[in-house]
Amino acid sequence: MAAHVLRLRLALLAGAFRGPRPHVVRAWLGLIALAAVVIATGGMLLTLRTASDDAVLVVTVLGGAAVAASFLLVPLIVGVEDQLDPRRFTIFGPDARSLAVTTGLAGLISIPVLAVAILGGCLVAVWSAHGVPIPVGILAALAAIVTCSLFARIGMAFAALVLRERRSRELSSAFAILIIVVAVPASIFFASLEWRGHVPTQLVEAATVIAHTPLGAAWAIPALAPTGGAAPAWAVVVAILSLAGLAAIWWWLSAAMLTAPERPVAARERGGLGWFAVAPGTPGGAVAARSLVYWLHDRRYMANILVVPVAALLAIVPPLIAGVPVEVAVLVPLPILALFFGWLPHDDLAYDSTALWLHIASGVRGAADRIGRLVPVLLVGIPVLAVAVPVAVAIHGRWAVLPAAVGACAALFLSGLGLSSIASVLSPYAVSRPGDSPFRQPQRSGSSAGVAQGLVLLGAIVVSSPVLWWAWLAVTGRVEFSAAALWGGIAIGVAVLVAGVLVGANAYERRTGALMEFAEST
Structure with a gap:
């Protein structure tokens, strides 16, 4: 045998060079x-x-x-x-x-x-x-x-x-994201060594x-x-x-x-499910899959994703004009990126329009809804930050500040996600409807829109302020604070994220009627 x-095996190897x-x-x-x-x-x-x-x-x-x-x-x-x-x-x-x-x-x-x-x-x-x-x-x-x-x-x-029965381009994309998160920062680090x-x-x-x-x-x-x-x-x-x-x-x-x-028939039946074939078969997985479809195909979401990196890069200009050294100014976009990525889902429910009834009518628990909606932001924000942080630190020239940069970004990003999980339930506001231009905003009554946006941004900065201070001390020469910024940023970010998901889940289950009324009226 x-x-x-x-x-x-030899015949198959030779046959690879034959055919059309x-x-x-x-x-x-x-x-x-x-x-x-x-x-x-x-x-x-x-x-x-x-x-x-x-x-x-x-x-x-x-x-x-x-x-x-x-x-x-x-x-x-x-x-x-x-x-x-x-x-x-x-x-x-x-x-x-x-x-x-x-x-x-x-x-x-x-x-x-x-x-x-x-x-x-x-x-x-x-x-x-x-x-x-x-x-x-x-x-x-x-x-x-x-x-x-x-x-x-x-x-x-x-x-x-x-993986064969669940093989799809979405699964390959998920693996590619994992490779980016791990390989790109390591490559940048090794390439930057003298x-x-x-x-x-x-x-x-x-x-x-x-x-x-x-x-x-x-x-x-x-x-x-x-x-x-x-x-x-x-x-x-x-x-x-x-x-x-x-x-x-x-x-x-x-x-x-x-x-x-092999079961090729079953594999073909699952072939068109896209992200639903990749996500776990749970309520949270279904919410995450539906959110991923929206984030990757709805131009309103895509406009938000594109605006954040552009705004972060433009933030380098004022410090450079003011005479701040390049090696310091290059670190400015990092907290801005993390802050605005965490802020993105602060009004996620409003983008659902009348599709919100799917979650309410099917009895999706608040925790599943809150967690599932954060998956697209995590899949976008983590790879971008995983590339941006080592690039900025490499240009900065002192790898001792890398833990401080990671801690500051983790605190702002994760705490922003936690506070957004609360704001999107307690204070949703009208946004452009599906199919409309992402830059065409409807008329809003009252000031709830500005309050919701401002509180999420301000709250993330406030809870992250100790970490930002430690990171600043590390950047200005006291590198012993770099480890404190790293672990403090991770601890604060995770704590605020968990608390925000729990509070947002409880508010979601108590306000389903009000949320449905809001979705029908906007």
């Missing part, structure tokens, strides 16, 4: 692009033969960990179809253990794994130049190749079992930590030996345990897939 599956002309052209262009990347990367790696031991450690461990993570994450994000899906062998009645071993070995025959093998060969030459025995380098490269292959098998199996002929200690410490994880252990076995920065024995133990653990997970997934046949 193993020989037959391996021959089948457009498919063949795309396949060859992809192969050429991958070959160019591998050649360029391999050439860069070979230059490390004369680099310092620390440089070899940082490049090989961090780069190898990123490659291994991509083998796991890419199938989850883009939904790569597994040609060796164990469910395709169900009709032959195979043993789960032998099938897991066979498909695992066949998974080593792929173009991405071949690319990793070529890069591994370059690393063997680099490690050898730094005094690592060639057999040790070869074993480490083989362990890294098998680790990447198992990550790919696990990623595709998990996507097929758990090497000046030596490796920054932050990168060495990061590489040493990742060397003791399944992502980087195999790559670190030879790299740690010359540096003396950590005992390679620990990396060997972690690499062996990682391979054993990944093999066990792959065996378990193979057995589970043999008893979980």
